[in-house]
Amino acid sequence: MKRYDKHFKEEAVRLVVELGRSVATVAKELGIHENTLHKWVSQYKEHKENAFPGSGNLLPEDAETRRLKKMIADLQEENAILKKATAIFARHQK
Known part of the structure; x- marks a missing residue:
């Protein structure tokens, strides 16, 4: 093309x-x-x-959407790690 x-x-x-x-x-x-x-x-x-x-290259609004989706994915990953860590610490405290 x-x-x-x-x-x-x-x-x-x-x-x-x-x-x-x-x-x-x-x-x-x-x-x-x-x-x-x-x-x-x-x-x-x-x-x-x-x-x-x-x-x-992306249009400005598409670049912002991509940036926000990456931020959400990063935060979800951090949240999952914190949940696992909390579960591990809770088991050791019993």
Whole structure:
């Protein structure tokens, strides 16, 4: 699958959004599928300057979600360790 950089996507979207050109015309001129350009336009309209974060990068809200999920997993692991330790200490106190 061919990959396009952020600049290419932004320029393609700009031709449609700012200059009012049709998706079909721009897609044909750039040699990309119309559905691909429709998707890029939708992503741009939803995320504006955060659209097209690049390979391996996340949108800011996705990065925050990932960070919070990791924090929850870490806390759950710490909680499980503390429960086991409490059970061990309770057995030794009897």
